[in-house]
Amino acid sequence: MKTAVFSTKPYDRGFLDAANRKYSKEITYFEPRLTAETALMAKGFETVCAFVHDDLKSHVLNLIHEGGTRHIVMRCAGYNNVDLKTVQALGMRAGRVPAYSPHAVAEHAVGLILDLNRRIHRSFFRVREGNFALEGLLGFDLFGKTAGVIGTGKIGLVMIQILRGFGCQVLAYDPYPTPECGKRGGEYVPLEELFRRSDIVTLHCPLTPQTHHLVNGNAISQMKDGVMLINTSRGGILDTVAVIQGLKDGKIGYLGLDVYEEEDNLFFEDLSNAIIQDDVFSRLLTFPNVLVTAHQGFFTAEALKAIGETTLANIDDFEKGRPCPNEIASK
Numbered sequence: 001m002k003t004a005v006f007s008t009k010p011y012d013r014g015f016l017d018a019a020n021r022k023y024s025k026e027i028t029y030f031e032p033r034l035t036a037e038t039a040l041m042a043k044g045f046e047t048v049c050a051f052v053h054d055d056l057k058s059h060v061l062n063l064i065h066e067g068g069t070r071h072i073v074m075r076c077a078g079y080n081n082v083d084l085k086t087v088q089a090l091g092m093r094a095g096r097v098p099a100y101s102p103h104a105v106a107e108h109a110v111g112l113i114l115d116l117n118r119r120i121h122r123s124f125f126r127v128r129e130g131n132f133a134l135e136g137l138l139g140f141d142l143f144g145k146t147a148g149v150i151g152t153g154k155i156g157l158v159m160i161q162i163l164r165g166f167g168c169q170v171l172a173y174d175p176y177p178t179p180e181c182g183k184r185g186g187e188y189v190p191l192e193e194l195f196r197r198s199d200i201v202t203l204h205c206p207l208t209p210q211t212h213h214l215v216n217g218n219a220i221s222q223m224k225d226g227v228m229l230i231n232t233s234r235g236g237i238l239d240t241v242a243v244i245q246g247l248k249d250g251k252i253g254y255l256g257l258d259v260y261e262e263e264d265n266l267f268f269e270d271l272s273n274a275i276i277q278d279d280v281f282s283r284l285l286t287f288p289n290v291l292v293t294a295h296q297g298f299f300t301a302e303a304l305k306a307i308g309e310t311t312l313a314n315i316d317d318f319e320k321g322r323p324c325p326n327e328i329a330s331k
């Protein structure tokens with residue numbers, strides 16, 4: 001059976017080929033994203049391997065199903081871009097990589113916190129230009145501050161542990177609490193209380209209809225003045241327009257993003273010679289207290305190796321008609 005891999009970058013080939021040495025599957029790599037326009041490329045491939053910006057909505061699923069595709073294998077944890085109801089209706093199967101390295105994403109989130117707080121990216125440029133002044137670089141001790149972790153799954157729990165290591169008090173919110181949170185030093189509180197008490201709010205929940213714009217104007221108004229907001233989860237959890245207003249008002253003191261609501265047309269591509277058409281995104285980049293990275297939280301050697309291995313194992317399970325521990329289904 002044949003697998004078509006969409007949105008391929010050179011590093012994807014490297015880690016998928018390495019994992020495939022154990023299986024010797026027939027894999028074809030395509031650079032373009034999966035969309036209605038590129039769906040024809042999947043014709044004759046039983047399995048389609050996709051990533052965060054591929055379009056797996058109903059229309060595209062119908063097109064690739066007509067072409068013979070029966071399995072969708074996501075090489076990522078989030079699957080908000082997959083219409084699982086259509087997967088089910090068409091009798092297809094879908095899988096993902098639920099855990100590869102929660103440390104990769106949590107450590108990146110902490111990187112954003114440290115960089116924003118101590119303005120390390122600004123120091124880098126200053127020192128290179130022979131400017132050794134400290135004005136504008138004043139930070140604060142993380143020790144003793146209160147951090148609010150929204151979503152206490154795999155990444156959120158690692159985040160709690162790291163933040164506790166800095167000596168932060170850690171508040172947590174999750175509609176599905178786990179005893180692990182308390183064991184790692186977190187304390188569950190209602191969401192409103194987390195917003196009210198936290199100096200740092202960091203998002204680690206999935207994007208669902210319930211979490212879409214969880215951080216909106218109302219939520220921001222409940223937060224401390226000068227709050228630090230970190231999103232390494234999915235862009236749609238933040239209402240970007242409301243966040244920009246919060247930055248303009250000074251309500252939000254620091255913003256660290258690894259994801260953005262409309263990132264599909266921007267991230268993972270070199271657009272350095274293009275005119276960015278997204279005015280909301282462009283406005284974000286004008287603030288001195290905003291740091292944006294382009295969805296690189298997952299991007300460590302350990303995580304890519306684990307993604308490759310689980311992706312190939314999922315393909316093997318589907319092709320052989322076995323139960324797959326990483327199967328995703330519509331609820």
Ligand code: NAD
Pocket residue numbers: 077078098099102105150151152153154155156173174175176204205206207210211232233234258259295296297298299
């Ligand atoms: P997970 O499934 O282990 O944990 C998610 C947690 O969110 C669960 O405990 C769940 O109960 C909780 N949750 C669900 N609805 C919620 C709500 N309304 N409010 C608060 N919490 C809620 O997932 P994970 O592996 O920890 O990953 C979390 C998210 O991180 C993923 O969904 C994905 O979007 C994102 N992610 C980003 C990157 C990156 O590169 N930036 C990489 C991997 C994952």
